Amino acid sequence: METKPQRGVGAIETGSRILHAFVTIGRPCMLRDLAEHAGMTPAQVHAYLVSFKSAGLVEQEDGSGLYRLGPMALSLGLVRLRTHDPLRMASEAIVAFSTEQAAMVALSVWGTYGPTIVQVQEGPHQLHVNVRAGTVFSITGTATGRVFAAHLPDRLIDERVTAERTDRATQRIGEATTLADLKRHTTFIRRHGFAPIEGQPVPGVNAIAAPVRDYTGQLQCVVTMIAAAGMLETRSGGARAEAMLAFVGKLSSDLGYRAP
Known part of the structure; x- marks a missing residue:
């Protein structure tokens, strides 16, 4: 008997493309770089980054304006490594x-x-x-x-x-x-x-x-x-x-x- 695919949350799956882009780039980056790697428009990516910043997953450097992964992303990674x-x-x-x-x-x-x-x-x-x-x-x-x-x-x-x-x-x-x-x-x-x-x-x-x-x-x-x-x-x-x-x-x- 075939099992039906479980229904997910599309917005989270889309947002994960941006997080994957951070991993792929591997350094603080500009909005347009994230958009290019995620296959999205800069406007779409910016909306997600606002939410990610609120959650601590992403932060923005004061001087350069570059985006990088935030403290919450580090905490998640450390838990993964420990377990x-x-x-x-x-x-x-x-x-x-x-x-x-x-x-x-x-x-x-x-x-x-x-x-x-x-x-x-x-x-x-x-x-x-x-x-x-x-x-x-x-x-x-x-x-x-x-x-x-x-x-x-x-x-x-x-x-x-x-x-x-x-x-x-x-x-x-x-x-x-x-x-x-x-x-x-x-x-x-x-x-x-x-x-x-x-x-x-x-x-x-x-x-x-x-x-x-x-x-x-x-x-x-x-x-x-x-x-x-x-x-x-x-x-x-x-x-x-x-x-x-x-x-x-x-x-x-x-x-x-x-x-x-």
């Missing part, structure tokens, strides 16, 4: 993403021993890989580890790479390599936004990993797609890489991240 748990959001989202991509998807955070899986969403095709919650990835030898290396401080990464090359007690996925080799990969990751790996550390299995960042640009977690080599193309611009970038881009955007 939005990045890990919970990502863990819920990877369920649908795994189904959509027909691939295993892992969610990892930075733990005591380095990149550590906190959730694995199994795909429809069985993979013979020892990946489960609590598994630690090698920083230098896995796509997941390389993403962390590309976005965390060099000092922290250098210390952990040295530790993983000498610590034989901790079980990790992936063979440790050199810092020089790692630098080559992190350069690619920073340029293209994701880390690809083929046939490593498991022969016949490929992976793509990408970062989820918050409003400060800080790395919150890493999402990794894992599938048989014949089912997971890893090249930049490929369908899988683009799907991954869109996925982590949406998660990061929901956390307030705006790409420079």
